[in-house]
Amino acid sequence: MAWDSKMAAQDNSRKYDWKIHPQAEAFLELRISDFLKQNRAARELSDRMLNETSTKFFDWVDHMIIPDETVEEETLRGLQFEEVKGIRKPRGNKIFVVNGSTFFPVLLSSGSHTVVALKPEILGHFLQMTGKYYSWNNDLSALDEQSRPNSDYFGRSLGLFQRALVSDEDQSELWALERRGFNGFADPKQHHDREEYLANLQEFLMRRRNFSRDRDGMETLLEMVKQFVKRSRTEVVADAFIRAERQFWQSRDGGGMIQRALQDRLGLGWGNHDHHTYRSSRESFHLLIEIFETMGFMPREQFFAGDGGWGAQVFDHPICGTTIFADVDISENEREIDFAHEEMNSKKDAGTVGLWVSLHGESILQGGMHHLAARVDFSQAEAGLMPHGVMRMRPFSEFKFLKQAFVESERRPVEHSRLQRAVNKGHIRPERQGFFEQIGAIGSHLELIERGQGFKGFNQNSVSVIIQATDPRM
Numbered sequence: 001m002a003w004d005s006k007m008a009a010q011d012n013s014r015k016y017d018w019k020i021h022p023q024a025e026a027f028l029e030l031r032i033s034d035f036l037k038q039n040r041a042a043r044e045l046s047d048r049m050l051n052e053t054s055t056k057f058f059d060w061v062d063h064m065i066i067p068d069e070t071v072e073e074e075t076l077r078g079l080q081f082e083e084v085k086g087i088r089k090p091r092g093n094k095i096f097v098v099n100g101s102t103f104f105p106v107l108l109s110s111g112s113h114t115v116v117a118l119k120p121e122i123l124g125h126f127l128q129m130t131g132k133y134y135s136w137n138n139d140l141s142a143l144d145e146q147s148r149p150n151s152d153y154f155g156r157s158l159g160l161f162q163r164a165l166v167s168d169e170d171q172s173e174l175w176a177l178e179r180r181g182f183n184g185f186a187d188p189k190q191h192h193d194r195e196e197y198l199a200n201l202q203e204f205l206m207r208r209r210n211f212s213r214d215r216d217g218m219e220t221l222l223e224m225v226k227q228f229v230k231r232s233r234t235e236v237v238a239d240a241f242i243r244a245e246r247q248f249w250q251s252r253d254g255g256g257m258i259q260r261a262l263q264d265r266l267g268l269g270w271g272n273h274d275h276h277t278y279r280s281s282r283e284s285f286h287l288l289i290e291i292f293e294t295m296g297f298m299p300r301e302q303f304f305a306g307d308g309g310w311g312a313q314v315f316d317h318p319i320c321g322t323t324i325f326a327d328v329d330i331s332e333n334e335r336e337i338d339f340a341h342e343e344m345n346s347k348k349d350a351g352t353v354g355l356w357v358s359l360h361g362e363s364i365l366q367g368g369m370h371h372l373a374a375r376v377d378f379s380q381a382e383a384g385l386m387p388h389g390v391m392r393m394r395p396f397s398e399f400k401f402l403k404q405a406f407v408e409s410e411r412r413p414v415e416h417s418r419l420q421r422a423v424n425k426g427h428i429r430p431e432r433q434g435f436f437e438q439i440g441a442i443g444s445h446l447e448l449i450e451r452g453q454g455f456k457g458f459n460q461n462s463v464s465v466i467i468q469a470t471d472p473r474m
Helices: 022-038 040-053 073-078 123-129 194-206 214-231 234-250 254-264 285-294 352-360 363-367 378-388 416-424 430-439 460-469
Strands: 061-067 082-084 094-097 106-109 114-118 161-169 172-179 273-279 298-305 310-316 323-329 371-375 402-406 445-451
Touching: 022 040, 022 061, 022 114, 040 161, 040 172, 040 254, 040 378, 073 094, 073 106, 123 161, 123 172, 194 214, 194 234, 214 234, 214 285, 214 363, 234 254, 234 273, 234 371, 254 378, 254 445, 273 352, 273 363, 273 445, 285 310, 285 323, 285 363, 298 460, 310 460, 323 352, 352 363, 352 416, 352 460, 378 402, 378 445, 416 430
Parallel strands: 061 106, 114 172, 273 323, 371 445
Antiparallel strands: 061 114, 082 094, 094 106, 161 172, 273 371, 298 310, 310 323, 402 445
């Protein structure tokens, strides 16, 4: 979820100065460590997450509730936590967040129990796969000592907010929850139309992605999104859209399939997503931006590496907490224009982004996302994927607070018509056409990312390195 009550903007050009918060991180890590000592089920899950999925328990935490008798508000404020109001919460609780960070929220409660809530992508799947921890209510076995009352499960299937109590041990409660366009901590006052949500999700899953002209496809999708947000809240539409996008990307990305399969052994899904990256042609970029903004995504920083041939607009969704990184070819002399909203003409000399789109299609259409970034334990992830034939590329960020690497991409066949158009436009030399016809072109990636100290940003120099390294012409 996105919790920033204010953005860390330096000026009107959307240059963001994301900070690190080592003291707040140390506080949260200590609290989680103490919780794991108290709760056996959580401790076992944490070990399995690391050993079987190469992910960290910390990255699966949606929020934590701490008794106010164990920590003072002033202590939190001294660690740069700020109180957030206007978000639905249990009576008597206060919400604190570190603005401009990736940390989960902390709620102070008058109760005596410490609560940690995890965020699997689909709650029902998580409960099925971790059933030995969650004690199912069983009406057919009244003598079952492990049966629980129905009150341990809250929410409606496909609803805005579902949650279940997984384990209650020694005044420490482990919960799991699922959100679909909701950022509160107590049951919503109003529920969305589940039939409408399911219809939107199905439409996004089944939508047409191949058009004779990409612009027609972009305009068709934009009109679809506009119609959906007339009937449903933007955050609910955005949730359905991004779930469908991850499914389409994963269906054609080998590394993504493997990592998802590992995480699904625990029913986790993609609850550890960090950001979703799209590539666009210059002439369609403003339409891509309009599609995201229609669903309520808010612009963050822009990246501009005109000398490297690319630019990017980053988005966050303030309710869903989804981050999008949108890439486009851009030149040095276009620094002063609002390239996210102004129409741009195509260029004969395609950069890495433009050539990828020329060969595979628009990311938001038939090309699919260029990559999904999943938060992992960086030191474990390479060893965890290697036995499954998934190799990691050289890291392009290796900071204490940010580590990033792609796994190697599979080559995709390139449609003959697209390849011919790429030659005609001058994007590739005629003598290279046979090469791409024979072995295809680099497709999508899974990105492995580890964040530390709450750092929320990206490093432009590092991004430039990997963009160049994955150029189809290399």
